[in-house]
Amino acid sequence: MRVEASILRKLNERRVLNAIRVGKTVSRADIQRKLSITMPTVSKIVDELITQGWVMEVGTGDFTLGRPPVMLEINPSSAVAIGIDIGRFCIRVVSVNLLAQVIAQKETSVEDIGTVDELLSRVDLMLVSMGVDPSGVLGIGIASPGSRNPHPDSPQRPGTLDEHIAHRWHRAALDEYFTRRYGVPSWMENDANAAVLGEIWFGSAQSCNHLVFVFADEGLGAGIAVNGSIYTGESNVAGEFAHMIVNLDGGIQCECKRPGCLGGVAHLRGIREELRQSGMDLEEELFSVFARGASGHEPEYSVICRAVDYLAIGIFNLIQVIDPSHVIVGGGMFRLDPFVLKRLNERVQELCYPKRIPLLESSFGVNAVAVGAATLVLQHLYDHTKLVNLTVERVDEPLVRL
Ligand SMILES: [Zn+2]
Numbered sequence: 001m002r003v004e005a006s007i008l009r010k011l012n013e014r015r016v017l018n019a020i021r022v023g024k025t026v027s028r029a030d031i032q033r034k035l036s037i038t039m040p041t042v043s044k045i046v047d048e049l050i051t052q053g054w055v056m057e058v059g060t061g062d063f064t065l066g067r068p069p070v071m072l073e074i075n076p077s078s079a080v081a082i083g084i085d086i087g088r089f090c091i092r093v094v095s096v097n098l099l100a101q102v103i104a105q106k107e108t109s110v111e112d113i114g115t116v117d118e119l120l121s122r123v124d125l126m127l128v129s130m131g132v133d134p135s136g137v138l139g140i141g142i143a144s145p146g147s148r149n150p151h152p153d154s155p156q157r158p159g160t161l162d163e164h165i166a167h168r169w170h171r172a173a174l175d176e177y178f179t180r181r182y183g184v185p186s187w188m189e190n191d192a193n194a195a196v197l198g199e200i201w202f203g204s205a206q207s208c209n210h211l212v213f214v215f216a217d218e219g220l221g222a223g224i225a226v227n228g229s230i231y232t233g234e235s236n237v238a239g240e241f242a243h244m245i246v247n248l249d250g251g252i253q254c255e256c257k258r259p260g261c262l263g264g265v266a267h268l269r270g271i272r273e274e275l276r277q278s279g280m281d282l283e284e285e286l287f288s289v290f291a292r293g294a295s296g297h298e299p300e301y302s303v304i305c306r307a308v309d310y311l312a313i314g315i316f317n318l319i320q321v322i323d324p325s326h327v328i329v330g331g332g333m334f335r336l337d338p339f340v341l342k343r344l345n346e347r348v349q350e351l352c353y354p355k356r357i358p359l360l361e362s363s364f365g366v367n368a369v370a371v372g373a374a375t376l377v378l379q380h381l382y383d384h385t386k387l388v389n390l391t392v393e394r395v396d397e398p399l400v401r402l
Helices: 005-023 028-035 039-052 116-129 174-182 191-202 268-277 286-294 300-322 338-352 365-382 384-394
Strands: 055-060 070-074 080-086 090-096 102-109 137-144 186-190 211-216 220-226 326-330 359-361
Touching (some): 005 070, 039 055, 102 116, 116 174, 191 211, 211 300, 268 286, 300 326, 326 338, 326 365, 338 359
Antiparallel strands (some): 090 102
16 A cells, blocks of 8 residues: 555644644654654654744653653644634624634624625625734635535535525525635535534534534524534435424424424524514513523513423434534523523433433534634644545545555
């Protein structure tokens, strides 16, 4: 078997960079032990990474014999990744450093953005006001409800936005537009998929291999990570658990028109609709509605509890199928009152008993999807398997000859 030397070097470069990221502060010998590659190779790669600015030396470490080792860390400010979360009502943009720490963030409404050009101009303005230097941008990640990369047989084009969030941009391959505009690579992904990637690479689940992220906001979705990468399924719709049927007798009506879907009830739109049907005027902020629900006021209490209890059933079903080590939750549902997460956790643990599955809130709060979008960029910096996939797609000859 022969692997091209330049490819092998690039693969090892990614592995070394990731070993430094994971170890936080490591010596060249630590990397050599972890990756089982020769010391001269490690030293050569580390020297190149320091020259290029990705890695920095940060003093000396403990030692017992010989010279003290020089310690290395990622140089987080050497470049930025941009993450763009396009939701049904607003667009959230973050710039993050190489460790996915948010440097700047901005939010705008989608209301008056009519065309893709207007969207790009709005993002331009946001990046300027965030102080982003375009020459330091590594890449752009975009996340939104809907499918990034539909099945080849589907009439939908890759990069297509969900028609519910922005019908005016429907069928626009946004990642291609952003690449053309900024001259850097761009990736587009479903919002919950991006969020699960952010959590498993940089969030509260970095030690996990298998993870589920449940995103409950105006809509409902889940992202599934298997072995550190997004699990997309055959048709690129894995994790669309809003359409999991949880009530055989129907009763709740989802926008997909199937009876009994989780997506008919277990999100903010569902809660609003239920409250409206019970005669409530919903002009006020949802914060007040949830605060009253948390204190037991009716009908708010029963409506919110019903939505949360259905969500718990959906999460339990996902746990049965995926067997994740953790479940992370994010989205507007959990930012309105702590009572929601508390009740959800109680219900999920009751269903899972005697097993206990940690159910945690996203490490990135309101930026969960935007940081996840930026992680689409950072994953290509650290994940050597992404390099293999990219290279295999682009070279004419087989990468590995047997
Ligand atoms: Zn449905």
